[in-house]
Amino acid sequence: MTTVSAAPTAAELMSAYLPGSSSLFASPSGTLLAEGTFFAVPPSGRQEGLADLARRVDAVLRVAEAAGHEVRTVVGAVPFAPDADARLVVPMRLRRGGPPVASPFRATPTATGAGTVRVRPVPEPSRYQDAVARAVHRIRAGELTKVVLARSLRVDAPHFDARPAVRALAAREPGGYTFGVDLGDGRTLLGASPELLVKRSGRRVVANPLAGSAPRSADPVEDARRASALLASAKDRHEHIVVSAAVADGLRPFCRDLDLPAGPSLVRTATMWHLSTLVTGELLDPAVSALELATALHPTPAVGGTPTVAARAAIAELEPFDRGFYTGMVGWGDAEGNGEWAVTIRCATADADGLDLFAGAGIVGDSDPAAELTETTAKLGTMLAALGLSDVA
Template identity: 35%
Template sequence: MKCLLEECRAEDIKFYFSTPNYEMKIDKFTDIISFEKALEISQIISDIKDKLQGKLVFGAIPFDINESGKLYITDSWETNSVPFKERANVDTAVTDNNYPIKKEYIPSCEHYKEMVEKGVECITKGKLSKLVLSRGVKFQFPKNIDVTPILQCLYSHNPAGYTYFLKKESGKYVVGASPEMLVSKRGNYVYSNPLAGSRQRGKNQEEDLKFSKELNNSSKDLIEHNFVVEDIVRKLSHICKTVSFSEKPELLSTEQLWHLSTKIEGELINSNSTVFDAALSVYPTPAICGVPQSNAYEKIRELEGSSRGIFTGIIGWCDENGDGDWAIAIRGAEIDKDSIFIRAGAGIVQKSVAQEELEETEIKFRTMLRGLNLGEI
């Protein structure tokens, strides 16, 4: 069966979203929804519900729920319900993207380690239980970047995850391959699959098994993961009659990383609730922010010093029935003409060691660069 990315150029589409079970492509939008804060979105959608018959809302929401943003409305989209494993392969176009002329870490490695140490100090004093700190790297190229082979490569290597693409009004592209679905809604049921705690894959079967066992028995990673699961279950309990989940996390493997994974399911109290209601009730999770949320937000702003934008925000869609999927916008990049900017984060707890957290971000950078078809640059 065909794939919607066949014979498709990135510059000609507005939005693309692929999951293990379906893919969606949108070429145009008919209207824009502007919001000052993310928490306004549910009310805005409720107010214009009658106007959304036969239409679909899509886009991305920034990490900081107090930031403004835009969503898009369309009356035309294409969905392919064929599972990933049954779709035709997409041949990745030849690219000469991988020759940057400049690389800049933001912040520097030493500065990031200082950030981690300050985060651990804050946790030790009891102000936080967990904090997620990110850093970025910007690559400059000698000419404008061809986004199509990047999107094709991300898709081809992400059979079990959520490949996403959004062309912003500014002309910038947001593209990535997230392993993590924040919230999916179908009918009266919502689903979440948090991932927290990770290890790189091994170079051979023996090393791979060693790393997976190491993750599965890591007290630091299990503590970090439990923070996330407990937080989502608690928040979903406010909008759901029942919430069920497995007590022990499973190991989930992607091409480059092992993750601790827990599947959560809830039955909604209000049948009129939308996927926005569910997503914004649990967002942000400790996996990308920290515990408690308000203190973590404040510390992130202080230590990171700049807006994350869409990174660790959410990206997805909502139909006229309020059903939809919203994935965490990680393992991706923002592409602007001749530059690519990527971010990676690490979960900081009391046992965190600054050098180890720095190395975790480096592993994630390498994973993203390979996924972006850029190799070890």
């Protein structure tokens, strides 16, 4: 009699997750734990960045096949800037399990060996509002249509342990995309994104752009009012249409029977309401991988703005930090072309001394600086809750 071992649960894989030597990615489709490194995808060397990333990944997967390595999958993250180096590896071992489930798990990892935790905003809230006001002025002057402006919190927490935070994020947001990715040099990218950039399974393609947001309320009546107001908001619906149309346009050359709903629906996280559109289609060419689709879409106007070049220039001028992997993409892709890539938001980058948390808001001509500050504060709440910190944003 042959005994078939059950697949591990998400909780079991998260218990085995070790920052610095493994990476974890959990979604409604299941959980992946990538342990060790067999081969890392090399940098372009020609500052091509995204332009040849899929080719370099294909080459590495062929190396794994030629070596008889049983894992034919890359796992990791791609940064926001198109010419920055990705962190993608073929692991020594890849374990797959079920999706996360909601639980009351709460974490206070910053208190472990950290002493007094200090939180510093970058920039100061007043300076962030000034940057939003400057962006609104440019938009009204016709220089661009939309720009996403982010702010950061620096959490000084020596000896930070990412494991409890990752488990807390998955327990709090089981319907999202939870990740803990080894970036090398003692750094870890961790978070719980609500937004699927693109998923490919066989010939089926799915994308789920989010744009237009409102903070949630602990009062059910007020929470329902905010959701209804968001769905009816002309400003937010316009912002969302720009993003969902851009995603559909990016997928259209690769797909047939592309379905783009006429209007957005609502999705919720623990801290936010979002306008959402589920875009689906069927691949024309089965040789096109999930990573190729993802790089064709990245960055969407949901994380950069439009027009892309003008938005990038505004971000470089108005944001006083390098985004790094924030608003990039995180996930996995295999040798058959299947894969799942989420937009890297609701996240932090951890190092030996603490973490940098990030959150952004889409700025359009009708944006109010105080309201955008409130929105980013609510978005930062996802990571702050996982860290066991009070609302200090």
